[in-house]
Every structure is written in structure tokens, then in C-alpha cells.
Amino acid sequence: MGIRAARRRWAALLALGTLGGAPRGVAAPTGEAPVFHVHIPSASIARAVRGTLKNAADRFSTEGCTALLSTFSDASGVTLSRRLEELGETPRGYLSLLLFYDGSRVPACAARETLAVTVPGSRAVFVCPDSFVKTAMHDPLLAQAMLIHEALHTLGLGENPPSSREITARVLSSCRQPRGEAADR
Numbered sequence: 001m002g003i004r005a006a007r008r009r010w011a012a013l014l015a016l017g018t019l020g021g022a023p024r025g026v027a028a029p030t031g032e033a034p035v036f037h038v039h040i041p042s043a044s045i046a047r048a049v050r051g052t053l054k055n056a057a058d059r060f061s062t063e064g065c066t067a068l069l070s071t072f073s074d075a076s077g078v079t080l081s082r083r084l085e086e087l088g089e090t091p092r093g094y095l096s097l098l099l100f101y102d103g104s105r106v107p108a109c110a111a112r113e114t115l116a117v118t119v120p121g122s123r124a125v126f127v128c129p130d131s132f133v134k135t136a137m138h139d140p141l142l143a144q145a146m147l148i149h150e151a152l153h154t155l156g157l158g159e160n161p162p163s164s165r166e167i168t169a170r171v172l173s174s175c176r177q178p179r180g181e182a183a184d185r
Helices: 003-020 043-060 063-068 080-087 091-095 129-138 140-154 164-174
Strands: 037-039 099-102 124-127
Touching: 037 043, 043 063, 043 091, 043 099, 043 129, 043 140, 063 164, 080 091, 091 140, 124 140, 129 140, 140 164
Parallel strands: 037 099, 099 124
Antiparallel strands: none
16 A cells, blocks of 8 residues: 555544544443443454553543643643533543554554554544553553543644643643552552
8 A cells, every 4th residue: 555545544544533433322330441442453452452541541530630631722722621521521431432443554653652643633543553562561651641642632632732742741740540559550
């Protein structure tokens, strides 16, 4: 597949995530494990993404992380917390509305430091399998932060400014360890 064809396919997949959205009403009631939409053929990679999403959902629901949503805005100046309110979702429930796909054919995944990618406003998140799994094994907190980072983009947050590194740093500092979670997780 040529570069132009790959870019068209990538744009079409992102449009599906933007226009089609995700099924409503699939979030589990508070306190129950959410159902995540991970559409990755490799069972081991899908399992790693689901496990990281579960822990990211716990972090995304902490007070500090929820407050972070009020500090970021979309391109029109609407805070991400307002966007989430408009959807009638909690941070945990919102993660269950996102669609996670294998990003091995996404050009951005060629960079080793890229763990996942989306575009602002799309509900499709493409996970870069090799980088993501390695990070999830060696630095699970960073992998969780990256999924929250991508969720912020799906709510409409752009980049530059703030830079990708700044977004991740703010997620890491705001989305602290949930109560009762072991420090080594």
C-alpha cells in the first residue's frame, strides 16, 4: 500500500471513530468494571490494553485527574470537563465509549516513543502494539497516563500548545494513585 493510500485509510478509520462514535449506554454502573472496546486481533496485546485501561479508568476517576479536565480546553475554548458533562459521562464511563484499534499500520506508530495515537474529537484510539506492550510491562503508570492522554485528545484537546510531553507530565502529576492500589502496580 502506498503512502497516500495508507493516509486515506488512516483518515477513514479516524472518521469512523469521529462520526460513528461508540455505543451509548455500555458503561458499567459505578463501582463495576467498565466494558472496554478493544478491537485488536492479538489476544495478548488486547489483554495488555484492557488491563491498562482498567487501571487508567481508576486513575482517571481520581479527584486530581477529574480536576485536570477543567484545566484543558478544546479548540473552541470549551473545557474538557464541560465536554464530558455534555456527554453525561464520568471519566471512567467515557473510557468505555472509546474504540481501541491496532495501530501497527499507522505511520505515527513507527516512532518508538509513540504508544497510542488519535486526533482531537475522534473516539478511535490506535495503540502502537510493540511500544505500548513494552511500556505497559516496564512502566505501567506511563502506559496508563498515555491512555488518559489520548482520552483527553478524544474530548477535543489539541497539541502544540500544549506539547505532548506537557500533557503527559500533567496527567502523571494530577492522576495520582487511587486509594487502595498497590504502589508497585
